[in-house]
Amino acid sequence: MKTNELIHRLRVQLKQLEQEVLQHDSQLPKGERKLLQDTERFNDNLFNQAGAQLGPCIDQLSKKIAQLEKLLQGNISATTIALACEGIQDRFTALRRALNTTALGVKSAEQQKASRIAHARKRRQKSHAQSGFNWIAAGVMNNSHQLYEELNKHMNWVHTFEQKIAHLQSKLENCHSADKIALQNEILLVHRRLGKCRQAISYIEDRIQAFERPYKHQNR
Structure with missing residues (x-):
């Protein structure tokens, strides 16, 4: 595949994903954003991002594609190019997975919050009993x-x-x-x-x- 064609395909793929991310972020209820505000959604080697909103990941992925384009223009080994492409595809996969699992993350955060509240209530009741x-x-x-x-x-x-x-x-x-x-x-x-x-x-x-x-x- 030619360099220009590869970069073009990646940017088209990114543009499509960006529209999904924008729709996802715009439809997030305030309560869900607050619940997930401190939740890490990705491994550090994929995205530097926390919380329910996924918009920041698009900018980071765009920069990775730009870096790949520079690599392709230089005298870089095929192994290095293959690793860069694999890293970009891993990020696409992780971001799509995050889009589909926000509801699960919210449910998990709600359960954790309820557990903390119940634990605090039990601790207060024990203290009161004593x-x-x-x-x-x-x-x-x-x-x-x-x-x-x-x-x-x-x-x-x-x-x-x-x-x-x-x-x-x-x-x-x-x-x-x-x-x-x-x-x-x-x-x-x-x-x-x-x-x-x-x-x-x-x-x-x-x-x-x-x-x-x-x-x-x-x-x-």
Whole structure:
């Protein structure tokens, strides 16, 4: 095959593939682009590209064809030419395969994401079970909105306990000596509840920070 004919055929093949790639990239939903944004689609020796969009591969393949054209114009061995042609065909094959497997890549990325979320949820539930705050529903630990509701609930309880302690201490100052022990025991009990409630607030605040930290990193 003559040099000009070989290069012409490769460029025609590239042009056809470019149209498919442009259509592929233009039809990619935003969610799929985000899911695959860090996914390596090729071996490093084929394309330097990551993510769902395949447009950058066309430019790289075009440069390989231009390099082959220069080789054909020089005094280069047939073995070197054959290897260059083989490399170009390998890239065509890999790019076509990538066009046909984007949906599979998305599905795999979705499964991996779901697995990470499930693992994080299981880790939070285990931590919650070992925390000693079992009166807080485990499901609350997996929902940012419910965590804030739980935090607000405990803050209201702190206010209620503080008012009750103030009321009981006022009663203690004016009660008969026979009733003092009972009032002191009640004040002590409310103080314990207040302390436990404050500990729970610190615990919930820590869970909120742990829950929101990954999302803050993602939004940078």
